[in-house]
Amino acid sequence: AVGVIAVVGRPNVGKSTLVNRILGRRAAVVEDTPGVTRDRVSYDAEWAGTDFKLVDTGGWEADVEGIDSAIASQAQIAVDLADAVIFVVDGQVGLTDTDERIVRLLRSSGKPVTVAVNKADDQNAEYAASEFWKLGLGEPYPISAMHGRGVGDLLDAAIDSL
Ligand code: GDP
Ligand code: MG
DSSP: OOEEEEEEESTTSSHHHHHHHHHTSOOSOOOSSTTOOOSOEEEEEEETTEEEEEEEOOOOOTTOOTHHHHHHHHHHHHHHHOSEEEEEEETTTOOOHHHHHHHHHHHHHTOOEEEEEEOOOSHHHHHHGGGGGGGSSSOEEEOOTTTOTTHHHHHHHHHHTO
């Protein structure tokens, strides 16, 4: 069986944009409105000769009621079913309380986690990614899902963790 990589993080950090970048086509729905991806959606993907399944999720607001908590539970299910996780944060916004809560959930899952610091669209933004070392999840990979910057190194690391 091929490995399963779940892409999780807060709404609007760029998870679906990253999934589309990895797939090389526009399959996942990208929206300016947070929380648009409501379900887990699984795609067949390939990188450097390795086939894997890539699961896009609706985002993780660990702390809210109603529809958002339904989305969060889809993210939890995705992690439970995954072999490895790509945890996406927003390098332009920086570290948030929600990010830290998600990290605790990810830690308790015991799954290998690769941190993607998205929206690092230029060289200066790449330096800001080092803030995310303090999550204690290893090397943070600055990426621009929109432009493709850094996505190859991120995938190398995530697939290595499978
Ligand atoms: P999701 O809710 O985490 O799936 O986020 P989306 O993929 O829907 O993206 C949310 C917003 O962030 C959209 O307006 C995207 O165009 C924007 N976005 C995604 N990736 C990047 C990036 O690398 N750089 C910048 N500047 N914006 C991005
Ligand atoms: Mg999405």
